[in-house]
Amino acid sequence: MEDVWPRTEELGLFTDLYELSMMQAYWAERMDEPAVFSLFFRKLPPQRNFALACGQEFGARLAAGIRFPRPQLDALADTGHFQERFLAWLDDFRFSGDIHALPEGTPVFPHEPLLEVRAPIAEAQLLESFLMNYVNLETLLASKAVRVARAARGKPVLDFGMRRMHGSDAALRSVRAYRIAGIEGTSNVLGGLRYGLPLRGTMAHSFIQAHDDEIEAFRLYARLYPGTILLVDTYDTLVGVDRVIGLIRDEGLKVDGIRLDSGDLGALAMEARRRLDAAGCSSVKIVASGGLDEWKIRDLMSSGAPIDGFGVGTDMGAVSDAPTLDFAYKLTEYAGEPRLKNSPGKQLTPGPKQVWRYQDGEGLYTHDEITLRTEERDATPLLTPLIEQGKPVRDEPDIEDARLRASAALDAMPAALLELEPMDPPYPVSFSRKLAELREQALAALTA
Amino acid sequence: MEDVWPRTEELGLFTDLYELSMMQAYWAERMDEPAVFSLFFRKLPPQRNFALACGQEFGARLAAGIRFPRPQLDALADTGHFQERFLAWLDDFRFSGDIHALPEGTPVFPHEPLLEVRAPIAEAQLLESFLMNYVNLETLLASKAVRVARAARGKPVLDFGMRRMHGSDAALRSVRAYRIAGIEGTSNVLGGLRYGLPLRGTMAHSFIQAHDDEIEAFRLYARLYPGTILLVDTYDTLVGVDRVIGLIRDEGLKVDGIRLDSGDLGALAMEARRRLDAAGCSSVKIVASGGLDEWKIRDLMSSGAPIDGFGVGTDMGAVSDAPTLDFAYKLTEYAGEPRLKNSPGKQLTPGPKQVWRYQDGEGLYTHDEITLRTEERDATPLLTPLIEQGKPVRDEPDIEDARLRASAALDAMPAALLELEPMDPPYPVSFSRKLAELREQALAALTA
Numbered sequence: 001m002e003d004v005w006p007r008t009e010e011l012g013l014f015t016d017l018y019e020l021s022m023m024q025a026y027w028a029e030r031m032d033e034p035a036v037f038s039l040f041f042r043k044l045p046p047q048r049n050f051a052l053a054c055g056q057e058f059g060a061r062l063a064a065g066i067r068f069p070r071p072q073l074d075a076l077a078d079t080g081h082f083q084e085r086f087l088a089w090l091d092d093f094r095f096s097g098d099i100h101a102l103p104e105g106t107p108v109f110p111h112e113p114l115l116e117v118r119a120p121i122a123e124a125q126l127l128e129s130f131l132m133n134y135v136n137l138e139t140l141l142a143s144k145a146v147r148v149a150r151a152a153r154g155k156p157v158l159d160f161g162m163r164r165m166h167g168s169d170a171a172l173r174s175v176r177a178y179r180i181a182g183i184e185g186t187s188n189v190l191g192g193l194r195y196g197l198p199l200r201g202t203m204a205h206s207f208i209q210a211h212d213d214e215i216e217a218f219r220l221y222a223r224l225y226p227g228t229i230l231l232v233d234t235y236d237t238l239v240g241v242d243r244v245i246g247l248i249r250d251e252g253l254k255v256d257g258i259r260l261d262s263g264d265l266g267a268l269a270m271e272a273r274r275r276l277d278a279a280g281c282s283s284v285k286i287v288a289s290g291g292l293d294e295w296k297i298r299d300l301m302s303s304g305a306p307i308d309g310f311g312v313g314t315d316m317g318a319v320s321d322a323p324t325l326d327f328a329y330k331l332t333e334y335a336g337e338p339r340l341k342n343s344p345g346k347q348l349t350p351g352p353k354q355v356w357r358y359q360d361g362e363g364l365y366t367h368d369e370i371t372l373r374t375e376e377r378d379a380t381p382l383l384t385p386l387i388e389q390g391k392p393v394r395d396e397p398d399i400e401d402a403r404l405r406a407s408a409a410l411d412a413m414p415a416a417l418l419e420l421e422p423m424d425p426p427y428p429v430s431f432s433r434k435l436a437e438l439r440e441q442a443l444a445a446l447t448a
Numbered sequence: 449m450e451d452v453w454p455r456t457e458e459l460g461l462f463t464d465l466y467e468l469s470m471m472q473a474y475w476a477e478r479m480d481e482p483a484v485f486s487l488f489f490r491k492l493p494p495q496r497n498f499a500l501a502c503g504q505e506f507g508a509r510l511a512a513g514i515r516f517p518r519p520q521l522d523a524l525a526d527t528g529h530f531q532e533r534f535l536a537w538l539d540d541f542r543f544s545g546d547i548h549a550l551p552e553g554t555p556v557f558p559h560e561p562l563l564e565v566r567a568p569i570a571e572a573q574l575l576e577s578f579l580m581n582y583v584n585l586e587t588l589l590a591s592k593a594v595r596v597a598r599a600a601r602g603k604p605v606l607d608f609g610m611r612r613m614h615g616s617d618a619a620l621r622s623v624r625a626y627r628i629a630g631i632e633g634t635s636n637v638l639g640g641l642r643y644g645l646p647l648r649g650t651m652a653h654s655f656i657q658a659h660d661d662e663i664e665a666f667r668l669y670a671r672l673y674p675g676t677i678l679l680v681d682t683y684d685t686l687v688g689v690d691r692v693i694g695l696i697r698d699e700g701l702k703v704d705g706i707r708l709d710s711g712d713l714g715a716l717a718m719e720a721r722r723r724l725d726a727a728g729c730s731s732v733k734i735v736a737s738g739g740l741d742e743w744k745i746r747d748l749m750s751s752g753a754p755i756d757g758f759g760v761g762t763d764m765g766a767v768s769d770a771p772t773l774d775f776a777y778k779l780t781e782y783a784g785e786p787r788l789k790n791s792p793g794k795q796l797t798p799g800p801k802q803v804w805r806y807q808d809g810e811g812l813y814t815h816d817e818i819t820l821r822t823e824e825r826d827a828t829p830l831l832t833p834l835i836e837q838g839k840p841v842r843d844e845p846d847i848e849d850a851r852l853r854a855s856a857a858l859d860a861m862p863a864a865l866l867e868l869e870p871m872d873p874p875y876p877v878s879f880s881r882k883l884a885e886l887r888e889q890a891l892a893a894l895t896a
Contacts, residue, residue, distance in 0.1 A: 168462060169615030173452065324762050
């Protein structure tokens with residue numbers, strides 16, 4: 001059976017046709033001056049205050065390694081769309097340009113580049129579709145997960161979402177994004193092993209159903225897995241709780257927790273806690289799951305529900321409330337000249353840029369400024385060199401570093417940014433005077 | 449650089465931890481009686497009238513091939529969660545069961561199984577996470593795309609969405625689902641080549657921007673690609689249209705179409721059509737793109753906008769309006785006994801099932817009935833054997849067959865089902881009397 005997933009050697013074809021068509025046109029015209037492309041989003045979904053930039057460092061490294069091996073060239077030849085000499089040129093293709101990027105785990109706002117590519121235009125053009133697909137996924141997932149994790153106010157959030165994510169790549173790389181965003185465990189075995197997030201899991205209803213008796217199922221599972229978490233809602237949740245209590249008290253079984261997966265989770269947690277405590281089972285934790293998102297978790301926490309951890313799947317995994325980010329990869333300079341477009345609602349600022357994040361005396365973020373790359377400011381520049389002349393100049397991004405970076409950044413953000421509701425006015429991000437002037441000049445040149 | 453995508457030999461680990469934990473428990477308890485699991489969804493998103501089942505045939509074949517090679521067993525051993533003798537048992541793991549499935553491209557309604565697995569319980573349990581992730585993606589995408597394709601009333605819809613989809617697996621397999629759903633072309637090179645959907649693409653704004661002059665960019669592109677489609681909205685859409693007309697009329701350039709990507713697409717198409725026709729360019733087509741979905745396309749078509757094709761990306765690719773389907777994979781029988789659960793809002797009907805689709809004298813679908821597998825009806829049974837004793841008994845699913853099947857099925861559905869708004873009352877699906885009785889008996893046994 002053929003593999004259904006893309007292989008690294010196929011990445012050159014994992015692109016939109018027009019990228020290759022434009023490359024061939026640039027090649028045919030001998031247009032090989034450097035171009036600057038910027039990857040950013042124009043606006044946030046209404047209920048988001050920021051995005052958490054993820055995937056851009058690792059994605060850029062993959063992109064810089066794109067090659068066109070013979071079988072891929074043959075496939076392109078078969079389309080009839082490409083000239084033999086162009087395909088020979090692709091045969092030698094190596095990305096030779098520079099990429100600046102935000103470190104993964106950096107909070108990011110509209111119009112701030114997550115990365116900028118500077119390379120001969122055909123090379124920089126090729127990277128568009130792959131980079132957008134790659135960065136979009138992890139940034140979407142991390143930006144959602146950080147809200148869920150924060151809503152739980154320090155209680156652990158576990159990822160149970162692989163079954164509802166959009167395919168295998170989403171299900172795997174989500175775990176990477178989730179670790180950066182502060183999720184504390186995952187049910188996803190391959191994802192957890194690959195990206196170093198602790199594996200967590202309990203039992204499914206089917207295990208209870210397959211036994212003639214719920215008590216017998218609990219007993220067998222807890223004997224095999226001392227300290228397990230038992231799922232109590234297959235038939236009657238509170239009866240299930242009483243059965244767990246009985247097994248602990250009468251048979252000395254080791255059970256670390258119960259999981260509630262349906263019904264009024266707040267009320268059931270309250271009553272389960274009361275029964276557990278009354279029975280001397282105060283150390284048995286309560287984990288809630290079933291249709292949870294950041295708002296439901298916030299409400300449960302606000303109501304004082306005695307829940308010790310959350311398993312979150314569907315809505316975090318599919319980013320149900322905002323499944324797209326408005327990413328763009330836009331040409332801003334060619335052959336040293338600023339470049340614009342003018343389509344309604346899709347304004348662009350020209351030139352290579354830098355993003356500066358200003359902090360007050362206590363280290364709290366106050367505002368950002370987007371400047372031309374050549375400007376200097378007394379603040380932290382966020383875009384730093386990642387690839388130079390086609391070669392990585394930083395180590396492979398470390399997930400734990402990114403997690404710590406995200407965590408520190410969240411602590412330094414204004415409190416209102418971390419709320420689930422939109423901050424009004426939004427976090428201040430301005431363009432520098434020089435950037436605004438360059439835009440005016442470029443616009444004037446367009447209409448001249 | 450390591451591959452980031454899952455490899456076929458890793459599929460055994462592409463699962464939720466609890467599946468492996470439950471497998472070990474079944475193994476330890478010597479519970480190896482056959483279990484029946486059913487993959488279905490309980491409800492449709494409010495704006496959907498049906499789903500288009502996709503992915504279940506190919507996904508089931510992949511699932512039936514799951515193995516645990518040595519490196520994967522070593523990884524499991526390292527977790528400390530599994531016994532050596534259980535891992536030795538996994539080393540010999542072969543799926544030995546049966547899978548019945550709907551043919552891909554079949555319209556499906558709530559509670560109708562897309563597939564049923566019958567196998568020793570540990571084997572059937574293992575398949576849950578993988579199958580759900582696999583089938584969820586393609587069914588989601590096809591169910592959205594069929595609405596978009598239908599809204600265009602025979603005008604071709606092209607997939608431009610790879611950059612906004614959730615990762616690479618989504619971006620690739622979407623093309624498979626789209627072909628089945630009636631999408632006519634894709635910009636996605638690897639996806640199109642793999643799944644036989646024609647490659648389509650025009651040019652990006654960057655190509656225009658990189659040239660000092662829009663006319664020069666158009667000229668060069670149309671000379672290199674006679675019959676191309678030119679993107680006219682980089683600066684001023686109607687000026688762009690006039691420039692294309694000039695190049696066709698004055699220089700004899702071959703241009704098959706223009707693409708509008710921003711602004712009031714209906715009004716711009718109308719005016720562009722008027723100018724093209726007045727200039728004798730009636731054969732030049734107008735393609736619209738930019739933030740389109742099924743509702744916008746329907747409105748454009750209803751308004752009489754002279755648009756000859758649609759490029760659709762973001763909202764079709766991320767299934768923005770309904771990015772999850774409420775799939776469940778539930779135990780319905782173990783060791784020949786019906787099995788239920790009773791969690792609030794998550795009712796289940798027991799036993800292996802069949803779905804019958806009734807047609808009237810003209811072949812139009814009138815209603816469906818879900819029965820026990822053993823019942824017979826004078827109608828079309830939708831679930832047919834796919835895997836028997838671990839081996840495929842049908843050929844690998846043919847995408848073109850599935851496309852034709854979907855197309856014929858849509859033609860046979862009540863017209864109201866194909867509307868974008870919910871059909872009220874919904875398409876009638878009933879449970880057979882025997883199934884209802886079995887459910888009552890099983891419920892009574894639970895509470896006895």
